[in-house]
Amino acid sequence: MAAVTEDQVREALNAVNDPEIKRPITELGMVDTVTITDDSITVRLLLTVAGCPLKDTLNRDVTAAVTKVAPAHLVSVEMGVMTDEQRKAMQEHLRGGRAEREIPFAQAGSLTKVYAIASGKGGVGKSSVTVNLALAMARRGLKVGIVDADIYGHSIPDMLGLGDQRPTQVEEMIMPVPAAEGMKVMSIGMLKPRKDQVVAWRGPMLDRALVQMLADVYWGDLDALFLDLPPGTGDMAISLGQHLPGAEVVVVTTPQQAAAQVAERAGTMASMMHQRVVGVIENMSYLQLPNGERMEIFGSGGADEVAKGLTARLGYDVPLLGRVPLEEKLREGGDTGHPIVAADPAAPSATVLQDIADTLSGRQRGLAGMQLGLSPAGRL
Numbered sequence: 001m002a003a004v005t006e007d008q009v010r011e012a013l014n015a016v017n018d019p020e021i022k023r024p025i026t027e028l029g030m031v032d033t034v035t036i037t038d039d040s041i042t043v044r045l046l047l048t049v050a051g052c053p054l055k056d057t058l059n060r061d062v063t064a065a066v067t068k069v070a071p072a073h074l075v076s077v078e079m080g081v082m083t084d085e086q087r088k089a090m091q092e093h094l095r096g097g098r099a100e101r102e103i104p105f106a107q108a109g110s111l112t113k114v115y116a117i118a119s120g121k122g123g124v125g126k127s128s129v130t131v132n133l134a135l136a137m138a139r140r141g142l143k144v145g146i147v148d149a150d151i152y153g154h155s156i157p158d159m160l161g162l163g164d165q166r167p168t169q170v171e172e173m174i175m176p177v178p179a180a181e182g183m184k185v186m187s188i189g190m191l192k193p194r195k196d197q198v199v200a201w202r203g204p205m206l207d208r209a210l211v212q213m214l215a216d217v218y219w220g221d222l223d224a225l226f227l228d229l230p231p232g233t234g235d236m237a238i239s240l241g242q243h244l245p246g247a248e249v250v251v252v253t254t255p256q257q258a259a260a261q262v263a264e265r266a267g268t269m270a271s272m273m274h275q276r277v278v279g280v281i282e283n284m285s286y287l288q289l290p291n292g293e294r295m296e297i298f299g300s301g302g303a304d305e306v307a308k309g310l311t312a313r314l315g316y317d318v319p320l321l322g323r324v325p326l327e328e329k330l331r332e333g334g335d336t337g338h339p340i341v342a343a344d345p346a347a348p349s350a351t352v353l354q355d356i357a358d359t360l361s362g363r364q365r366g367l368a369g370m371q372l373g374l375s376p377a378g379r380l
């Protein structure tokens, strides 16, 4: 029987990812010992928590990987649990050596584009727009995260069919809930002990919750992070402005004049927090009738007005990114957990949303608009 070395076995284990953290178990310090005899190999793993629900997957993947390099040996897997120190070391490794509670997206050089989806009023379709833009980008191959920070609605998990799934916690690190197309989701509703519990979120609590969702959640390397904000210009928008001034704000409004006025306020507020408003989306723009006519149920011109108003106020171009029609299928997609850009990508509203996602992500990843701290020579 060919001799197998421990190095060969460990090398083979580099190919096994922790099913939850999605990093090699060797890198996470989860491979404790490898014992090799003439005809058997025993790998002892250290799980992050006792009773890890993904034990079976790990067992299967480890056995398969080792059997590949040692087909004649009997492979078995033993499971232990990490000590507090080991878990802390793993956490630090995942944070890339950064101190606790740092928001990775706020670090200089972060290549993640952060999009904050804001609206003046509730019910204008901000969450529907968020999930569909996020999913459209994920379907283009980008790595996408969503933070549902809407304290009133927190409807993102339902819109993605996540039911009551909750993030798993390893020490103080939270693993976001996986969703369609590799997206990762964290919702403020998941921080409550029970989904139906009513919490009176006050300013400091909101701030803590936001920091927790951004800093304590292990997001990994993301191309885009979407934040679904509560409607209006409240505490959450202020906290976000303080923690992530580099976020790009997208304002969602309906065509109605009353909605447009409050939407403009939300955009102005973002700018006061030094965030850049990158555009306005008009949702529920019109209903396409079978005879080809467009029925403007909520009036018209609202988003144009917001885009013009913000352009004048902020001193740079705030474009109208698109008009999303009213469509029954979009509502159904949200209700059933299958957003329309995936369920029916050719539908009129899905087409507009995908175009907007392409416009937003079309710019060079991360570096566009980033302050490089350079000053022209001779003008110091």
Ligand SMILES: Nc1ncnc2c1ncn2[C@@H]1O[C@H](COP(=O)(O)OP(=O)(O)OP(=O)(O)O)[C@@H](O)[C@H]1O
Pocket (backbone or CB within 6 Å): 119, 121, 122, 123, 124, 125, 126, 127, 128, 129, 150, 152, 153, 154, 155, 230, 231, 283, 284, 285, 324, 325, 326, 327, 328, 330, 331, 332, 334, 335, 349
């Ligand atoms: N373009 C559209 N066509 C049809 N239905 C839509 C459209 N946009 C949103 N809706 C529906 O309108 C309702 C409100 O949408 P959504 O929850 O996305 O709004 P919101 O602005 O996030 O609200 P809240 O602030 O209360 O969370 C949902 O039932 C959604 O499915």
